[in-house]
Amino acid sequence: MTTASTFARHPLEGLAQFGALAGQSLRVLRAVLRNPLEALPPEVYREPILARRVLHRNIVHVMAPELIHQALVTEGDKLDKGDSVRRPLGPALGEGLLIAEGADWRWQRRALAPIFRPAQVQSFLPAMLEAARRSAARLRAVPPGQAVAIEQETMRATFDVIVETMLSGPAHIDVDRAAADITEYLRLTHWANIASLLRLPDWAPYPGRRRGRRAVGYLRGRLMAQVAARRADGAARGDLIDLLLEASDPETGQRMDDTQITDNLVTFLTAGHETTALGLAWTLDLLGRHPAIARRAVAEVDAVTGGSPVLPEHVARLDYVKQVFQEAMRLYPPVPILARRVAEPFALGGTMLWRDTALFIPIHAVHRHETLWEAPHVFDPDRFGPEQVAARHRHAFMPFGAGPRLCIGGGFAMLEAVAILGVLLREIRFTSAEAVAPAPRVDITLRPSSPLRMTVAARRG
Numbered sequence: 001m002t003t004a005s006t007f008a009r010h011p012l013e014g015l016a017q018f019g020a021l022a023g024q025s026l027r028v029l030r031a032v033l034r035n036p037l038e039a040l041p042p043e044v045y046r047e048p049i050l051a052r053r054v055l056h057r058n059i060v061h062v063m064a065p066e067l068i069h070q071a072l073v074t075e076g077d078k079l080d081k082g083d084s085v086r087r088p089l090g091p092a093l094g095e096g097l098l099i100a101e102g103a104d105w106r107w108q109r110r111a112l113a114p115i116f117r118p119a120q121v122q123s124f125l126p127a128m129l130e131a132a133r134r135s136a137a138r139l140r141a142v143p144p145g146q147a148v149a150i151e152q153e154t155m156r157a158t159f160d161v162i163v164e165t166m167l168s169g170p171a172h173i174d175v176d177r178a179a180a181d182i183t184e185y186l187r188l189t190h191w192a193n194i195a196s197l198l199r200l201p202d203w204a205p206y207p208g209r210r211r212g213r214r215a216v217g218y219l220r221g222r223l224m225a226q227v228a229a230r231r232a233d234g235a236a237r238g239d240l241i242d243l244l245l246e247a248s249d250p251e252t253g254q255r256m257d258d259t260q261i262t263d264n265l266v267t268f269l270t271a272g273h274e275t276t277a278l279g280l281a282w283t284l285d286l287l288g289r290h291p292a293i294a295r296r297a298v299a300e301v302d303a304v305t306g307g308s309p310v311l312p313e314h315v316a317r318l319d320y321v322k323q324v325f326q327e328a329m330r331l332y333p334p335v336p337i338l339a340r341r342v343a344e345p346f347a348l349g350g351t352m353l354w355r356d357t358a359l360f361i362p363i364h365a366v367h368r369h370e371t372l373w374e375a376p377h378v379f380d381p382d383r384f385g386p387e388q389v390a391a392r393h394r395h396a397f398m399p400f401g402a403g404p405r406l407c408i409g410g411g412f413a414m415l416e417a418v419a420i421l422g423v424l425l426r427e428i429r430f431t432s433a434e435a436v437a438p439a440p441r442v443d444i445t446l447r448p449s450s451p452l453r454m455t456v457a458a459r460r461g
């Protein structure tokens with residue numbers, strides 16, 4: 001692999017170059033507004049690293065797994081999340097785990113780790129299966145022939161799971177309203193991305209800024225009320241709220257106030273349900289389009305359960321179902337682009353990354369990279385057989401990120417997804433109602449540009 005390009009020289013070196021760069025910058029801005037996936041240059045699907053200058057800003061895309069390792073793991077402490085994460089997500093997630101930096105991030109991560117230990121995650125499995133059964137019951141109630149937007153159903157199911165497991169019980173949140181608000185909020189983040197690319201000052205107004213804040217007001221308000229109620233009743237339940245109430249900064253001994261706790265609850269609710277729901281929706285759509293693979297997955301569920309309902313002990317044996325979900329996340333990674341800012345300069349693959357360079361890992365491109373995958377656009381769950389996985393660089397497939405900021409909920413998400421798929425495939429037959437799969441678009445997460453409509457029929461009760 002060779003380096004595709006190094007940074008262009010200063011744009012004022014020649015008028016022609018300036019014009020070309022201005023044209024390129026405008027194209028990038030328009031694409032970012034329409035769909036950031038379209039703003040990715042085509043070279044990211046075949047080159048190891050790509051360095052460009054857009055709007056007087058150094059921008060680097062890193063695709064080669066060994067360079068990703070160097071950037072996110074070896075030199076990880078020279079990067080921070082920077083403006084391109086804080087600006088779009090800050091108004092919703094405040095100073096929660098996904099956004100916090102440095103010592104503030106470290107103690108929060110340590111404090112929250114216990115709830116994601118394997119044994120703890122395994123204890124959530126019955127609640128995950130129950131939520132899956134409720135989802136199957138809703139789908140069985142759909143009149144024959146009527147198509148459903150499957151991503152709406154998977155959003156309900158995963159929201160149900162996160163509320164049951166992290167908040168230990170109903171939070172009196174109107175799920176449909178919260179999900180619609182989150183969708184609206186994420187849609188408006190394109191303007192924040194532009195503000196970040198243009199390096200507008202924090203106070204500068206831009207379209208959607210106030211509407212975005214309003215969109216998450218309902219969810220934040222409900223969660224704030226939940227925290228206040230828990231402080232007042234004082235009874236411990238061992239859930240995420242308890243962990244957040246008990247957490248204290250080891251250096252200062254300071255505890256989180258209600259706003260910081262709410263920041264984290266919104267973080268876990270949104271990061272924890274939306275991503276898994278989208279992964280599941282794309283999986284069901286792909287299965288609807290690949291009947292032979294769907295039959296093999298259903299046959300595995302039937303063989304493992306022996307025809308009984310899916311029980312907790314069955315889930316770890318659904319190997320092929322797990323491979324199907326992994327392959328769907330390869331083609332449609334729920335978090336398709338990671339963003340970082342270079343805080344301290346370092347060299348990467350022959351390219352010098354100066355302070356303030358915007359660094360992107362386009363996971364979507366890594367997962368469909370010409371040099372990493374054979375027939376990269378083909379849906380083939382056998383790629384995730386044990387031997388194939390062992391033969392690949394671990395960052396060739398990285399839906400949960402890499403390095404210290406690796407998704408804290410990766411194990412939770414995998415267990416939940418396989419449990420939900422196991423139940424749904426056992427109980428429901430899915431058929432795609434659209435001849436062609438809708439194109440994916442990026443609103444922070446990778447969503448279908450139009451609903452993933454499917455018809456559903458009961459397989460068994």
Ligand code: HEM
Nearest residue numbers: 097098271272275276334335399400401405407408409413
């Ligand atoms: C298929 C489902 C999921 C996918 C694809 C996913 C993906 C990711 C990725 C790529 C990151 C790293 C972001 C970065 O480096 O900038 C991340 C971080 C995070 N995820 Fe997930 N995630 C999923 C499910 C979950 C679940 C179930 C939870 C919680 C219950 C969760 C909570 C978080 C949190 C809190 C962070 C920030 C971690 C930190 O910075 O220390 N995610 N996720």
